[in-house]
Amino acid sequence: MGTHFKAPAKARGILAVRADASPDVNKLLAEMQSTFAEFKSTQDDKVKEVAAKFDDVVTTEKFDKLNEAVGEMQAAIDQANARAAAAEMAGGTKPLKDAEYTEAFKAHFKKGVVNASLNKGADSEGGFVAPVEWDRTITDTLVEVSPMRQIASTQVISTAGFTKLFNLRGTGSGWVAEDASRPETSTPTFGSMTITPGEIYANPGATQGMLDDAAVDLEAWIAGEVQTEFAKEEGLAFISGNGTDKPNGFLTYATGAANASANPLGSISVEPAVSATAVTEDELLNLIYGVPSSYTNGARFVMNRTTMGKIRKLRDGDGRQLWQPSTAEGQPSTLLAYPVTELPDMPDMATGTTPIAFGNFARAYLIVDRTGVRVLRDPFTAKPKVLFYTTKRVGGAVVDPQGLNILQMA
Numbered sequence: 001m002g003t004h005f006k007a008p009a010k011a012r013g014i015l016a017v018r019a020d021a022s023p024d025v026n027k028l029l030a031e032m033q034s035t036f037a038e039f040k041s042t043q044d045d046k047v048k049e050v051a052a053k054f055d056d057v058v059t060t061e062k063f064d065k066l067n068e069a070v071g072e073m074q075a076a077i078d079q080a081n082a083r084a085a086a087a088e089m090a091g092g093t094k095p096l097k098d099a100e101y102t103e104a105f106k107a108h109f110k111k112g113v114v115n116a117s118l119n120k121g122a123d124s125e126g127g128f129v130a131p132v133e134w135d136r137t138i139t140d141t142l143v144e145v146s147p148m149r150q151i152a153s154t155q156v157i158s159t160a161g162f163t164k165l166f167n168l169r170g171t172g173s174g175w176v177a178e179d180a181s182r183p184e185t186s187t188p189t190f191g192s193m194t195i196t197p198g199e200i201y202a203n204p205g206a207t208q209g210m211l212d213d214a215a216v217d218l219e220a221w222i223a224g225e226v227q228t229e230f231a232k233e234e235g236l237a238f239i240s241g242n243g244t245d246k247p248n249g250f251l252t253y254a255t256g257a258a259n260a261s262a263n264p265l266g267s268i269s270v271e272p273a274v275s276a277t278a279v280t281e282d283e284l285l286n287l288i289y290g291v292p293s294s295y296t297n298g299a300r301f302v303m304n305r306t307t308m309g310k311i312r313k314l315r316d317g318d319g320r321q322l323w324q325p326s327t328a329e330g331q332p333s334t335l336l337a338y339p340v341t342e343l344p345d346m347p348d349m350a351t352g353t354t355p356i357a358f359g360n361f362a363r364a365y366l367i368v369d370r371t372g373v374r375v376l377r378d379p380f381t382a383k384p385k386v387l388f389y390t391t392k393r394v395g396g397a398v399v400d401p402q403g404l405n406i407l408q409m410a
Contacts, residue, residue, distance in 0.1 A: 009029045025080045025329045032073045033326045039066040040321060043313065051308045070325065071309055073113070074333050077326045078342060082109055082144050100245075102131040109388075111220055127376035127389075135373045137219045138392075141227045147239040147341050151300065152365040157197075162368045164399050166191040168263045179301060192262025192276055197370045197395035198237075198245040202229035205385035222375075226390050236345045238367065238396050247294060247396030250353055250365050254406045268401045276351040276410045281316055284336055287358040290405040295360040299403075300332075300339040304346040311335060311356075361406035367396040 049056055105128060107113045114385045115293045130138075143149045155162060161187060170334040172185030204225035213216075233246075240249035242258065252259040253268045260267035271281055284301075303311065314322045323332045332339040338358070347353040370393030398404070 003277070004216060011150065025077060028073060028077055028080070029326060029329065032070065032077065032182055035066060035069050035073060036325050037166065039063070039070055043315075044319075051223075055361045065066055067309055067312055070312065073326055075077070075342065081326075081330055081332065082147075082150060085143070085150060098131050100131055105131050105134070106218060107261065108377060109375075117258055127374050130373040130375050130390075134219055134222070134375075137223045138226055138230075138373055139369070141223045142230055142234070145227055145231045146234055146238075146304075147343050148235060148361075148365070149300075149367060151361040152238070152367050153362050154367045154369060156369050156371055158371045161191055161194050162366075162395070163194045164397075166193070168184070168264060193263060193397065193399070195366065195368045195395045195397045197368055197393035198247065199391055199393050200230055200233050200246075201389065201391045202226040203389050205382055205387045207385055208379075211386060216269060222388060222390065225388075234394060235343070237394075238365070239343060239345045241396070243397075245251060247367070247394060248398070249396075250357070250361075250398050250404065251406065253398040253401055253404075254354060256409070263401050264357055265401055268404045268406055270354070270396065270406050270408045273407055273409045275346060277349050279314075279349070279356065279407065280311065281314060281336075282359075284322070284356075285316075287356065287407055288336065288338065291359050292402060295403040296338075296361060297360075298362055299358060300341055300362045301335050301356060301358050302341045302343045302346060302361070304344055304348065305342055306348050306361075307355045308342060310349065352409060354406045354408050356407040357404055358407075361404070364398055364400045364403035366397060366399045368397075370394070372379040 003320060018102050042059065045056075045059050046063055049059060104113075109129065133386060152213050166217055168189045168191050171188045174185065202225060205223065206221070236249075237246040238249055240251050241247045242252065248259055248262070250268070251257065254260065255267040255270045257267070261394075271283065274284050286301075287301075288296070308323070312321070312323045316322060322336055323340070326333050332341065334340060344359075349355045372392075374391045375388040376391075378389055381387055
């Protein structure tokens with residue numbers, strides 16, 4: 001009884017695996033299956049202890065650590081899948097679309113040189129639109145680290161906003177006799193909703209010595225710096241943003257929430273949970289069957305890691321786990337046979353929160369990207385550093401609330 005459980009080596013070393021840019025996913029999948037089998041076996045032991053009204057703290061500690069290890073491994077697999085998906089979207093190495101401008105921009109980036117080639121979006125204060133390749137690098141990196149960009153739809157615009165039209169139907173009809181008159185029937189009506197991008201920025205700095213070093217991969221460096229800030233801000237805004245200079249998060253379109261009446265098609269349905277801190281299989285099934293069947297091809301669950309750790313312990317009436325880990329490269333974990341996406345900014349299970357959503361995010365949520373990343377080179381504000389004030393305009397909104405369903409805790 002005095003012996004404490006130590007996490008298996010594969011669990012203790014998971015952070016090293018996640019840091020690897022090219023992890024051996026097949027090996028990780030095999031380790032996941034082994035650890036998950038041990039997790040299920042330990043849960044069986046816990047069930048027997050509870051039935052015998054005996055609680056072994058060693059078994060409890062082992063069970064919790066295995067649950068954590070499975071979560072770490074699944075997160076590593078999800079990251080590897082996201083990297084592969086981003087690389088596929090990028091289409092591999094592409095020839096420069098604007099080679100002359102790219103080279104001129106790099107010269108400006110390093111030395112502040114301005115020449116005749118650097119004339120796209122020229123700004124008297126030194127700000128320029130980044131070349132296509134730089135924009136693509138940053139966008140691809142954001143896709144890799146932003147789960148919402150992986151599951152939602154994206155629209156690139158070149159105007160100040162994007163207006164979505166909705167057919168609210170309303171066409172009338174009726175049965176008539178062969179020789180009866182045909183009076184005019186009612187006509188369909190339309191609604192609209194405008195998505196206005198807000199501006200997101202990052203302001204990384206580098207010493208002139210770093211910029212002078214030809215070995216520095218400037219595209220990778222600025223993408224890495226910008227992704228940290230952009231992904232953090234975007235991730236939260238796509239979920240719960242209030243629309244003020246930022247996207248409207250999908251949770252704000254739930255029935256009773258701030259944007260419940262913003263979409264002409266209505267609000268997102270909300271399924272109530274009995275408990276404030278736990279969910280049941282029936283409540284998860286209510287989420288699934290609350291979404292019309294036409295949306296379920298491509299539907300998924302979203303939740304944060306803490307919630308996923310609780311869901312992982314749920315079993316059906318035959319003792320089978322509702323949650324299942326990835327079994328092949330490129331495949332996510334599943335819950336009741338539907339994919340699960342971890343969104344770190346989803347709320348935890350607590351009184352009145354909405355920690356789990358289900359539905360077809362590709363049809364329900366639209367991310368609007370204003371064309372062009374702008375970079376302002378500032379060598380004056382933070383000497384001896386050169387700052388690169390980088391901005392991108394991003395919006396987002398629910399365009400089809402019928403495609404989502406949200407669980408609200410008691």
